[in-house]
Amino acid sequence: MVHSPADQLLVSYPMLSAIKRWGSVERDPLYSATDAELVSALSASNPRAKAILWDRYAPRTKSLLRRILGPDADVDDCLHDVFEAVFVRIGTLRDPEALRHFITSVAMRKAISEVRRKRRFRWLGLEKHDPPDPTSLESTTSARALLRAIYGVLDSFPPRVRAAFILRYVEGQGLTEIADALGTSATTTKRDIAHGLELFTTGAGQSAELSRVDLDGLLRRRRA
Amino acid sequence: MSSKFTPDLFGQLVREEIPEQDVPSLEARYRFVEKGRADSHRQWRFSHSWSWRFGLMGAAAVAALMVFVIAQPADDLTFQVIQQDGAGLHAQAVMEFSDGSSVQLLQEARARVERTEPNGAHLVLQRGKIHVSVVPNPLSRWTVSAGPIQVAVTGTQFDVDWDESGRVFVLELIRGEVLVTSPLRPTAVRMTAGQKLSIDLHTQSQSLSAGGQAAAVAPDVRLPEAASSTATEPALGLGEVTPQSSAQAASQSAGARVPAPTWKALLVQGNFELVLAEVRERGVERCLRGCELIDLEAAADAARYAGETGLAEQLLGGLNSRFPRTAAGQKATFLLGDVAQRQQDLAAAENWYRRYLSQSPQGSYAAEAVGRLLVMTRDPARQRELAERYLEFGQKGAYSDRARRVLAR
Numbered sequence: 001m002v003h004s005p006a007d008q009l010l011v012s013y014p015m016l017s018a019i020k021r022w023g024s025v026e027r028d029p030l031y032s033a034t035d036a037e038l039v040s041a042l043s044a045s046n047p048r049a050k051a052i053l054w055d056r057y058a059p060r061t062k063s064l065l066r067r068i069l070g071p072d073a074d075v076d077d078c079l080h081d082v083f084e085a086v087f088v089r090i091g092t093l094r095d096p097e098a099l100r101h102f103i104t105s106v107a108m109r110k111a112i113s114e115v116r117r118k119r120r121f122r123w124l125g126l127e128k129h130d131p132p133d134p135t136s137l138e139s140t141t142s143a144r145a146l147l148r149a150i151y152g153v154l155d156s157f158p159p160r161v162r163a164a165f166i167l168r169y170v171e172g173q174g175l176t177e178i179a180d181a182l183g184t185s186a187t188t189t190k191r192d193i194a195h196g197l198e199l200f201t202t203g204a205g206q207s208a209e210l211s212r213v214d215l216d217g218l219l220r221r222r223r224a
Numbered sequence: 225m226s227s228k229f230t231p232d233l234f235g236q237l238v239r240e241e242i243p244e245q246d247v248p249s250l251e252a253r254y255r256f257v258e259k260g261r262a263d264s265h266r267q268w269r270f271s272h273s274w275s276w277r278f279g280l281m282g283a284a285a286v287a288a289l290m291v292f293v294i295a296q297p298a299d300d301l302t303f304q305v306i307q308q309d310g311a312g313l314h315a316q317a318v319m320e321f322s323d324g325s326s327v328q329l330l331q332e333a334r335a336r337v338e339r340t341e342p343n344g345a346h347l348v349l350q351r352g353k354i355h356v357s358v359v360p361n362p363l364s365r366w367t368v369s370a371g372p373i374q375v376a377v378t379g380t381q382f383d384v385d386w387d388e389s390g391r392v393f394v395l396e397l398i399r400g401e402v403l404v405t406s407p408l409r410p411t412a413v414r415m416t417a418g419q420k421l422s423i424d425l426h427t428q429s430q431s432l433s434a435g436g437q438a439a440a441v442a443p444d445v446r447l448p449e450a451a452s453s454t455a456t457e458p459a460l461g462l463g464e465v466t467p468q469s470s471a472q473a474a475s476q477s478a479g480a481r482v483p484a485p486t487w488k489a490l491l492v493q494g495n496f497e498l499v500l501a502e503v504r505e506r507g508v509e510r511c512l513r514g515c516e517l518i519d520l521e522a523a524a525d526a527a528r529y530a531g532e533t534g535l536a537e538q539l540l541g542g543l544n545s546r547f548p549r550t551a552a553g554q555k556a557t558f559l560l561g562d563v564a565q566r567q568q569d570l571a572a573a574e575n576w577y578r579r580y581l582s583q584s585p586q587g588s589y590a591a592e593a594v595g596r597l598l599v600m601t602r603d604p605a606r607q608r609e610l611a612e613r614y615l616e617f618g619q620k621g622a623y624s625d626r627a628r629r630v631l632a633r
Contacts, residue, residue, distance in 0.1 A: 058248045058252070060244065071238075080252060150234055
């Protein structure tokens with residue numbers, strides 16, 4: 001991970017002094033521990049466990065949050081809240097092997113509440129100013145514009161429907177898995193996905209931006 | 225057009241645009257692992273269409289909202305300037321801040337407070353020497369700038385000397401840690417107590433001492449004014465400072481007092497910049513040819529941790545070509561792939577990962593290499609092969625879900 005001098009200046013001394021401790025984390029035997037062992041270490045307040053939990057699951061969780069909230073969303077605050085919640089509630093996890101699902105479920109709840117919060121603020125005329133995520137610069141302009149237009153359509157979805165829709169069509173998860181992550185019944189999940197599909201088809205058909213774009217062609221060109 | 229626009233294509237586009245493993249920033253990791261509390265860096269702004277909607281909400285809602293928007297968590301720091309001899313800021317004066325921090329202007333120093341914040345302030349040193357004492361606070365955001373050089377500070381004490389005409393900057397750190405950025409280096413220099421940094425912008429040179437007289441100053445005692453300006457550097461005249469002389473003095477004093485720590489030891493202490501300074505002093509090419517394995521490995525790690533990608537690549541390449549059969553040499557192969565991937569050179573990354581897997585198919589990084597190749601590869605047959613291979617390492621890895629999805633197609 002390359003950080004600019006400006007980044008380093010912003011994070012300043014406490015972070016740099018922390019880095020010297022992280023240097024040895026990768027050599028910690030706990031680094032290759034199973035999830036169950038990691039959960040025990042977290043419950044025992046092993047200070048290394050927190051870092052390992054982050055390294056193991058933060059990249060995947062960040063990706064999930066960005067996929068739900070949108071490619072330009074600054075998800076660092078949400079990600080932090082998710083891991084704080086996981087850390088605080090780790091004692092309630094009955095099956096330590098299910099750590100991954102537990103994190104996904106917490107992330108889903110956070111994402112849904114974030115979508116709700118954004119909707120509220122949009123309605124109130126306030127909106128959060130998210131600085132552009134540097135990683136988003138990887139994308140090509142046309143694909144990025146298209147993605148923004150699609151997430152514009154998704155903004156009209158009820159938050160839970162949006163989450164279910166993304167888990168189904170982006171993450172490729174099955175009904176049971178989605179229901180577990182969202183804490184709903186399989187029937188409700190099925191209904192949510194169907195509702196999402198209907199909204200998506202209608203929204204995509206009505207969106208002026210999307211009607212100008214040849215998505216199929218774009219994907220073909222990118223693959224070529 | 226809507227017929228082409230299926231949810232499956234949408235899913236495919238999102239998966240391509242937002243990678244499955246989206247590495248969070250170092251700061252985010254730090255906030256969770258070290259600080260444990262979220263700092264809100266959120267900034268709010270009104271959209272252009274707020275006014276008519278507000279009209280619908282009623283006076284009570286407006287009032288509540290305004291309180292919410294206007295409310296600020298804390299006041300900015302305040303400060304007063306105490307003239308010690310009544311002759312203005314050109315003579316000795318002290319700026320005392322409301323959090324207990326202070327800045328003494330010594331000799332002919334001239335400085336100004338550019339801005340204050342709840343947790344710090346930004347000072348501009350125009351010329352001369354100041355003694356800065358910042359009260360320790362993990363949330364501190366103090367900065368001092370002198371010309372193009374910036375010092376980021378939290379609880380600490382140090383002297384800064386800036387010769388505006390000679391473009392020479394000298395910082396002696398008495399206590400704590402600071403980060404210094406200058407146009408000479410792509411990354412910040414982290415300094416620890418007792419170190420002295422000299423930067424000469426004219427000759428484009430910079431030297432960081434490993435410890436000197438300042439290290440002998442009792443760290444918990446606030447320096448008397450006279451001591452801060454003279455005792456730590458009695459012979460320091462602005463015109464006399466050259467990077468060469470300070471580097472020589474530093475190496476002499478370090479050599480006379482303590483044996484030089486190994487690069488590995490410095491690395492463990494987090495002193496990446498010092499490792500890299502010594503690598504450069506020794507000469508990168510010379511080190512690539514003659515350094516021992518353990519030193520080369522430490523130097524490569526230091527370059528990676530400090531974000532000096534080009535140097536890291538060079539050192540890892542040296543490690544890999546000189547010690548190909550050792551664990552460190554093989555790890556370097558994987559890390560070269562990692563460096564290439566971070567620079568978006570996916571073809572090179574793929575080559576390095578493949579090479580690593582051929583060298584050590586069951587190595588510590590084999591599963592990760594297979595997982596990364598799985599993400600990069602577009603060929604379905606190759607994806608299946610990699611997915612199968614990945615799941616042989618275990619069912620719960622970071623790429624397990626992707627591997628299972630590939631096999632389920």
